[in-house]
Amino acid sequence: xxxxxxxxxxxxxxxxxxxxxxxxxxxxxxxxxxxxxxxxxxxxxxxxxxxxxxxxxxxxxxxxxxxxxxxxxxxxxxxxxxxxxxxxxxxxxxxxxxxxxxxxxxxxxxxxxxxxxxxxxxxxxxxxxxxxxxxxxxxxxxxxxxxxxxxxxxxxxxxxxxxxxxxxxxxxxxxxxxxxxxxxxxxxxxxxxxxxxxxxxxxxxxxxxxxxxxxxxxx
Numbered sequence: 001x002x003x004x005x006x007x008x009x010x011x012x013x014x015x016x017x018x019x020x021x022x023x024x025x026x027x028x029x030x031x032x033x034x035x036x037x038x039x040x041x042x043x044x045x046x047x048x049x050x051x052x053x054x055x056x057x058x059x060x061x062x063x064x065x066x067x068x069x070x071x072x073x074x075x076x077x078x079x080x081x082x083x084x085x086x087x088x089x090x091x092x093x094x095x096x097x098x099x100x101x102x103x104x105x106x107x108x109x110x111x112x113x114x115x116x117x118x119x120x121x122x123x124x125x126x127x128x129x130x131x132x133x134x135x136x137x138x139x140x141x142x143x144x145x146x147x148x149x150x151x152x153x154x155x156x157x158x159x160x161x162x163x164x165x166x167x168x169x170x171x172x173x174x175x176x177x178x179x180x181x182x183x184x185x186x187x188x189x190x191x192x193x194x195x196x197x198x199x200x201x202x203x204x205x206x207x208x209x210x211x212x213x214x215x216x217x218x219x
Contacts, residue, residue: 135210
């Protein structure tokens with residue numbers, strides 16, 4: 001009886017141990033399955049998150065680069081626009097200055113024409129202003145000449161005519177001579193049939209422009 005009881009008791013202990021081991025194995029398997037099921041895609045998720053983060057950083061760098069390029073282009077356009085505006089202003093200033101000079105020249109020409117119109121034909125212009133009469137001679141090679149018929153003599157006569165308002169044939173030329181310098185001359189002339197009223201005219205040579213009357217007086 002004791003032997004059979006002991007065998008049963010021993011088998012019962014073995015069964016308990018086996019059941020415990022089986023339960024432990026099942027628990028370990030369940031834990032492993034749970035880990036695989038719930039946490040098995042974590043590395044993939046982590047890799048996906050890292051890739052997404054890297055992509056986001058790349059997009060931010062690209063956007064930053066595009067913004068920088070856009071800013072540089074905008075600065076370049078502003079610079080070009082400023083340069084263009086500055087060039088236009090300079091051009092307008094130059095054009096305005098040229099127009100001003102042209103207008104002043106027109107005014108001078110008009111004044112000269114008005115003065116010439118006011119001078120009665122055959123009446124001397126005693127107050128001026130007078131202008132050089134022009135020349136065919138070079139300023140570097142100019143030599144005052146008192147030889148009748150020479151280019152320089154004829155240009156002196158032309159300057160006298162501009163003062164007297166008469167042609168050479170309408171005047172009596174008493175004398176043309178030097179007036180204290182190689183580029184200074186004078187003329188003593190009168191209108192024919194005027195009772196011998198003599199006018200003393202001083203002339204000055206202007207390089208490349210000719211003889212210019214600078215003074216007129218009655219003797």
